[in-house]
Amino acid sequence: xxxxxxLSELRAARARLSEPVGLVPTMGYLHEGHLSLxxxxxxxxxxxVASIFVNPTQFSPEEDLSTYPRDLPRxxxxxxxxxxxxxxxxxxxxxxxxxxxxxxxVEEVTQPLEGSMRPGHFRGVATVVAKLFTGVxxxxxYFGQKDAQQSVVIQRMxxxxxFPIEIVIxxxxxxxxxxxxxxxxxxxxxxxRQAATVLHRGLTAARTAFEAGERDAKQLRRIVTGIIGExxxxxxxxxxxxxxxxxxxxxxxxxxxxxxxxxxxxQTRLIDNVVLGxxx
Numbered sequence: 001x002x003x004x005x006x007l008s009e010l011r012a013a014r015a016r017l018s019e020p021v022g023l024v025p026t027m028g029y030l031h032e033g034h035l036s037l038x039x040x041x042x043x044x045x046x047x048x049v050a051s052i053f054v055n056p057t058q059f060s061p062e063e064d065l066s067t068y069p070r071d072l073p074r075x076x077x078x079x080x081x082x083x084x085x086x087x088x089x090x091x092x093x094x095x096x097x098x099x100x101x102x103x104x105x106v107e108e109v110t111q112p113l114e115g116s117m118r119p120g121h122f123r124g125v126a127t128v129v130a131k132l133f134t135g136v137x138x139x140x141x142y143f144g145q146k147d148a149q150q151s152v153v154i155q156r157m158x159x160x161x162x163f164p165i166e167i168v169i170x171x172x173x174x175x176x177x178x179x180x181x182x183x184x185x186x187x188x189x190x191x192x193r194q195a196a197t198v199l200h201r202g203l204t205a206a207r208t209a210f211e212a213g214e215r216d217a218k219q220l221r222r223i224v225t226g227i228i229g230e231x232x233x234x235x236x237x238x239x240x241x242x243x244x245x246x247x248x249x250x251x252x253x254x255x256x257x258x259x260x261x262x263x264x265x266x267q268t269r270l271i272d273n274v275v276l277g278x279x280x
Contacts, residue, residue: 001076001079001080001084001085001086001087002085002086002087003076003086003087003088003089004086004087004088004089005088005089005090005091005094006090006094007090007094007135010086010088010090010135010136011135013086014049014086014135014136014137017046017047017049017085017086018046018047019046019047019139020044020045020046020047020138020139020140021045021046021047021048021049021136021137021138021139021140022041022042022044022045022047022048022049022138022139022140022141022142023041023048023049023050023051023132023133023136023138023140023141023142024037024038024041024048024049024050024051024084024141024142025050025051025053025129025132025141025143026050026051026052026053026075027052027053027054027055027068027183028052028053028054028069028070028071028072028075028183029068029069029070029071029075029183029186030074030075030078030079031173031181031182031183031185032173032181033144033146033172033173033180033181033182034144035078035082036144036170036171036173037142037143037144037170038050038079038082038083038084038142039082040142040168040170041140041142041168042082042083044140044168045138045139045140047085047086048083048084048085048086049084049085049086049087049088049136049138050079050084050086050087050088051087051088051089051090051132051136052072052075052087052088052089053088053089053090053095053128053132054068054070055095055124055125055128056092056096056124057096057120057123057124057127057128058120058121058122058124058125058128059121059124060118060119060120060121063118064184064187068183069183069184069186072089088132088135088136090135095128095131102127103123103126103127104123104126104127104130104157104161105123105126106122106126106153106156106157106160108246108247109149109152109153109156109246109247110122110123110126110149110153112149112240112242112247112248112249113149113238113240113242113247113260113262114149114150114262114271115149116238117237117238117262122149122150122153125150125153125154126153126154126157129154129157130157130161130163133158133163133165138165139164139165139166140165140166140167140168141154141165141166141167141168142168142170143167143168143169143170144169144170144171144172144173145169145170145171145172145273145275146172146180146181146182146271146272146273147271148258148260148273148275149247149260151167151169152244152245152247154167155167155169172272172273174200177197177200178197178200178201178204179193179196179197179199179200180199180200180270180271180272182270184268184269184270185268185270187267187268188265188266188268189266191233192233192265192266192268195231195232195233195234195265195266196234196263196265196268196270198227198228198230198231198234198263198265199228199234199261199263199270199272200272201227202223202224202225202226202227202228202239202261203224203259203261203272203273203274204274205223205224205227206220206221206223206224206259206274206276207259207274207276209223210253210257210276210277215252215253215254216251216252216253217241217249217250217251217252217253217257218241218251220241220253220257220259220276221239221240221241221259224239224259224261225239228261228263233265233266234263234264234265235263235264235265236261236262236263237261237262237263237264237269238261238262239259239260239261240258240259240260240261241253241257241258241259241276242257242258242260243257243258244256244257244258244275253276253277255277256275256276256277256278257275257276257277258273258275258276259273259274259275259276260272260273261273
């Protein structure tokens with residue numbers, strides 16, 4: 001496994017890789033969710049590139065950029081064990097050189113949900129992912145369903161900008177008690193960690209109601225809200241029942257819907273989702 005930082009190093013190393021190349025973009029502090037993306041890429045591609053970059057432009061001033069968990073030696077060890085051929089660890093100066101002023105802005109699908117709560121977040125995401133794509137030039141790129149809106153945004157950008165890349169969205173990896181794996185779970189104290197299971201419980205209850213025939217989106221949201229409200233340490237920021245591609249809120253679910261939420265457990269903000277009507 002080779003590790004590179006600069007663009008010139010990346011281009012030289014990329015030229016030696018066998019095709020097709022799969023890219024797994026990460027912000028590091030890897031967990032089983034990231035590693036599942038690596039395994040999928042390894043199974044489908046001749047070469048696998050991972051990137052590790054805590055992207056400052058997707059954090060707002062009040063968010064946790066300075067305290068975001070980092071452990072590069074551990075990450076590199078995990079990636080090597082999963083068979084990564086190349087790891088790109090650019091610095092902020094590599095990604096955003098002096099005088100940087102060019103941004104990628106995806107319009108409608110960035111406006112609701114996370115976009116409404118985190119202004120500028122998806123501009124940072126779209127820009128950095130576009131730069132990762134142009135740097136690595138993969139044939140496939142792998143993302144997790146946990147960041148559901150991010151996946152929609154990246155698929156839209158890839159289509160709109162004619163990137164010759166297949167976007168592969170992989171299932172959420174969960175702890176045994178249902179909590180979606182996330183690097184931010186490390187912020188939770190023991191009481192918060194137990195309380196955080198309420199996200200999955202709320203989504204599961206709504207999915208059970210959907211499978212029993214409930215199609216009223218307002219009622220599905222109400223089910224989630226009620227369960228979150230029973231947990232004293234949890235504070236609901238939003239719950240959404242939206243079209244899985246446009247992210248527009250639904251009144252009735254015809255066949256599929258993205259049921260998603262953001263919840264503060266103490267000071268830690270967590271997101272999760274399920275796709276209603278998704279075929280197994």
